[in-house]
Amino acid sequence: MSYSETPESHEYEPIHRPGSIQPHGILFAISPIELKIEQVSNNTHNYLRKEPEDFLGQPLSVLLGAKQVETIEQLLAQGKTKFNFLKLSIPTLEGERYFDGIFHRTEATIILELEPIDSLADDSSLSFYSLSRAVLSKLRSGSGLAEFLQLVVKEIKSLTGFDRVMVYQFDREGAGCVVAEAKREDLWPYLGLHYPASDIPQEVKQLYSRGWLRLIPDVSAEPTLLVEREPSPTRPRLDLSLSVLRSVAPCCVEYYQNMGVAATLVISLLREGQLWGLIACHHQTPKHVCWEIRAACEFLGEFIALELSHFLKREESDYMAKLQSLQSQIVRSILRTDNLKEALVQPKPRLLDLVGASGAAICLDSEITLVGDTPTVEQIRCLIKWADPQIEDFLFCTSELPKLYSEASAFFKVASGLLLLRISQLRRYYILWFRPELIQTVNWAGNPNESIQVQADGSLTLCPRKSFKLWQETVRLTSRPWKKCELDSALNLRNALVGIVFSQAEELAKLNQELEHSNRELASFAFAASHDLKEPLRGIYNYSTILLEDYTCALDEEGIECLETIKGLSVRMEKLVNALLRLSRLGKEELELKATDLNKLLARVIEVFQASYQNSQLEIRIPRALPTLQCDPVLVNEVFSNLLSNALKYNERSKSWVEIGYLDSSEQKASELLLTQHSSLNPIVFYVRDNGIGIQKEYQEIVFKLFKRLHSQEKYGGGAGAGLAIVRKIVERHGGRIWVESTYGEGSAFYFTLKSVKIFSEQTHF
Numbered sequence: 175m176s177y178s179e180t181p182e183s184h185e186y187e188p189i190h191r192p193g194s195i196q197p198h199g200i201l202f203a204i205s206p207i208e209l210k211i212e213q214v215s216n217n218t219h220n221y222l223r224k225e226p227e228d229f230l231g232q233p234l235s236v237l238l239g240a241k242q243v244e245t246i247e248q249l250l251a252q253g254k255t256k257f258n259f260l261k262l263s264i265p266t267l268e269g270e271r272y273f274d275g276i277f278h279r280t281e282a283t284i285i286l287e288l289e290p291i292d293s294l295a296d297d298s299s300l301s302f303y304s305l306s307r308a309v310l311s312k313l314r315s316g317s318g319l320a321e322f323l324q325l326v327v328k329e330i331k332s333l334t335g336f337d338r339v340m341v342y343q344f345d346r347e348g349a350g351c352v353v354a355e356a357k358r359e360d361l362w363p364y365l366g367l368h369y370p371a372s373d374i375p376q377e378v379k380q381l382y383s384r385g386w387l388r389l390i391p392d393v394s395a396e397p398t399l400l401v402e403r404e405p406s407p408t409r410p411r412l413d414l415s416l417s418v419l420r421s422v423a424p425c426c427v428e429y430y431q432n433m434g435v436a437a438t439l440v441i442s443l444l445r446e447g448q449l450w451g452l453i454a455c456h457h458q459t460p461k462h463v464c465w466e467i468r469a470a471c472e473f474l475g476e477f478i479a480l481e482l483s484h485f486l487k488r489e490e491s492d493y494m495a496k497l498q499s500l501q502s503q504i505v506r507s508i509l510r511t512d513n514l515k516e517a518l519v520q521p522k523p524r525l526l527d528l529v530g531a532s533g534a535a536i537c538l539d540s541e542i543t544l545v546g547d548t549p550t551v552e553q554i555r556c557l558i559k560w561a562d563p564q565i566e567d568f569l570f571c572t573s574e575l576p577k578l579y580s581e582a583s584a585f586f587k588v589a590s591g592l593l594l595l596r597i598s599q600l601r602r603y604y605i606l607w608f609r610p611e612l613i614q615t616v617n618w619a620g621n622p623n624e625s626i627q628v629q630a631d632g633s634l635t636l637c638p639r640k641s642f643k644l645w646q647e648t649v650r651l652t653s654r655p656w657k658k659c660e661l662d663s664a665l666n667l668r669n670a671l672v673g674i675v676f677s678q679a680e681e682l683a684k685l686n687q688e689l690e691h692s693n694r695e696l697a698s699f700a701f702a703a704s705h706d707l708k709e710p711l712r713g714i715y716n717y718s719t720i721l722l723e724d725y726t727c728a729l730d731e732e733g734i735e736c737l738e739t740i741k742g743l744s745v746r747m748e749k750l751v752n753a754l755l756r757l758s759r760l761g762k763e764e765l766e767l768k769a770t771d772l773n774k775l776l777a778r779v780i781e782v783f784q785a786s787y788q789n790s791q792l793e794i795r796i797p798r799a800l801p802t803l804q805c806d807p808v809l810v811n812e813v814f815s816n817l818l819s820n821a822l823k824y825n826e827r828s829k830s831w832v833e834i835g836y837l838d839s840s841e842q843k844a845s846e847l848l849l850t851q852h853s854s855l856n857p858i859v860f861y862v863r864d865n866g867i868g869i870q871k872e873y874q875e876i877v878f879k880l881f882k883r884l885h886s887q888e889k890y891g892g893g894a895g896a897g898l899a900i901v902r903k904i905v906e907r908h909g910g911r912i913w914v915e916s917t918y919g920e921g922s923a924f925y926f927t928l929k930s931v932k933i934f935s936e937q938t939h940f
């Protein structure tokens with residue numbers, strides 16, 4: 175079926191110019207114009223009872239009749255270079271001898287090969303048509319590739335009568351595997367066996383790619399040398415690439431003999447000009463196959479190759495469709511959830527099947543999630559570091575990782591193959607897929623047949639058993655190679671992921687834009703409205719004052735009361751409008767950030783506060799000095815003023831107090847709310863705490879809304895209900911948050927942070 179030689183032997187030996195033929199026929203090399211015999215095989219006597227010298231330098235007519243020569247001339251004139259066939263009758267001293275005459279043109283020579291036959295009579299059962307048709311009709315019934323190939327070997331076996339017929343398929347690296355076999359029952363099966371690329375040297379593969387069929391009826395037959403008319407040591411030997419009789423290289427003979435093979439027939443299976451595989455037929459005793467059957471086999475080889483191409487294309491497109499469907503499933507999962515990792519990982523086989531891997535790792539920044547058989551997280555971290563600079567077009571892939579990256583020798587069993595996909599460099603997002611060492615996936619077909627062992631005589635010629643060893647050595651530390659469609663599948667996943675992220679980001683940006691726009695519109699509306707309202711309000715107030723002062727006599731008591739109410743309402747409305755104006759200005763104005771000593775700021779607040787509330791009995795506590803911060807002092811002043819005045823207003827106790835301070839880190843941790851909402855940010859948390867009336871739980875959010883009051887207008891000194899809304903706006907402009915914790919009837923504590931601030935010092939004491 176195949177053979178191997180040392181590189182030294184086949185590299186320099188011109189396999190296609192052996193200078194000899196197999197002895198089961200005669201070869202004539204003829205000059206194309208004069209049709210003179212230039213070379214002849216040294217076995218003419220066996221078949222024609224004449225010596226080579228009787229032919230050399232003679233015209234072809236010395237061998238064939240005028241009619242036959244004419245036919246050959248006509249065929250050659252048609253420009254046919256490959257395999258013309260004639261049934262020939264040649265007179266000898268012992269009467270007519272019959273031959274199959276096969277001729278073709280090579281370089282500047284016509285090669286005529288004669289194979290003896292018994293008679294010229296046409297056997298219709300051996301006609302090319304009937305032989306091919308019978309096989310073709312059976313081959314058509316195959317449905318899948320494996321089934322089709324099985325039918326092929328079965329039919330070729332019954333057509334040729336060989337003991338064993340196999341389909342031998344090459345992989346990308348040239349290594350082969352027996353993928354279908356029909357054999358005599360008593361023979362050891364070769365199905366599933368793998369052979370290294372070196373088993374069939376490149377040169378031999380090239381010959382197989384050029385000729386569709388090669389017959390060796392008797393492997394052990396002594397080759398017959400070619401005799402030349404004018405021998406020349408410098409002229410290359412005759413090119414016998416397409417010769418049907420070309421002799422067998424000695425190493426090849428040995429290989430077959432080691433396998434117990436006496437005769438072989440090899441049919442090439444070409445796909446898009448490349449040798450996809452071979453149909454190899456073996457026989458344990460010498461066996462000749464007549465030209466008609468060989469021609470049928472050759473034709474079938476072409477048909478099979480075409481069918482094969484069709485199957486493979488379908489298989490490939492089925493596989494690609496499967497990969498695409500897996501990918502769209504993943505994309506759908508990602509769109510459905512905001513957890514990228516989970517969407518990729520669940521269900522696990524999906525991510526692996528996407529590129530045909532047995533392990534995967536998802537690396538999202540520092541977090542690595544493993545799926546299937548993989549190296550450890552630490553090993554993967556180092557691997558990414560090593561592979562990242564080698565990424566091209568978002569991918570790095572290899573099927574021999576341990577050969578490129580020595581650290582991989584620690585995990586070659588699970589990761590001799592690596593496919594690394596970079597999703598985002600900025601975020602250090604990667605997906606890695608792993609393939610195990612190929613050896614683990616090879617079916618070694620158990621114990622190789624004893625009969626095909628070769629003695630350990632130190633010879634470099636390989637027998638199948640030795641070649642297994644060699645194969646194991648050759649393929650160690652490599653994985654099944656990555657197919658282009660698998661790489662495309664990985665890239666498509668990346669594109670989809672990036673697309674999703676982009677479209678989400680774009681959507682967000684659009685929403686943001688819209689939001690900003692409507693915010694701006696709202697703010698300018700609030701500003702314009704409140705600003706413009708002030709003037710008519712002032713008018714209402716002024717005119718009601720004039721009416722009350724100058725027209726009292728013209729009004730009765732009820733009229734005066736109504737006017738008083740109008741005046742009061744306009745005062746209240748002005749307060750509301752002012753608050754609205756303040757709030758809308760707060761949204762527009764730039765912050766004037768300054769390093770602000772909060773102790774000094776608070777001292778000023780309290781000073782003003784005490785001047786306004788001279789009679790109040792409020793005790794103001796400041797347990798420790800406050801820090802110096804980068805903030806807008808005017809606005810932060812407003813925060814403290816508002817909170818302080820509320821603390822005083824909403825307190826009915828005789829001994830009321832308010833405490834202003836900030837939490838230290840241990841206190842921060844003690845607060846459940848802080849832990850959940852604010853600890854990660856870790857800014858300073860200020861508080862203003864009182865022993866006032868408190869706020870019920872359900873109102874603790876509402877109090878920060880504009881114009882929301884928890885009491886009637888008259889109670890607790892009245893107010894616009896805008897103070898806390900303004901405070902919240904200021905805090906938020908500083909990047910902070912405000913919230914309240916309170917026990918109804920006992921007191922409240924307003925907490926706030928000013929996130930964007932910087933701390934300069936906490937030493938100044940109040």
Ligand code: ADP
Nearest residue numbers: 820821824868877883884893894895896897898
């Ligand atoms: P107002 O002008 O009414 O004080 P705020 O916005 O400052 O408006 O407060 C909203 C409401 O929150 C107040 O009407 C009051 O009911 C409640 N409130 C504010 N501060 C306190 C506090 N320290 N104790 C209890 N209730 C408070």
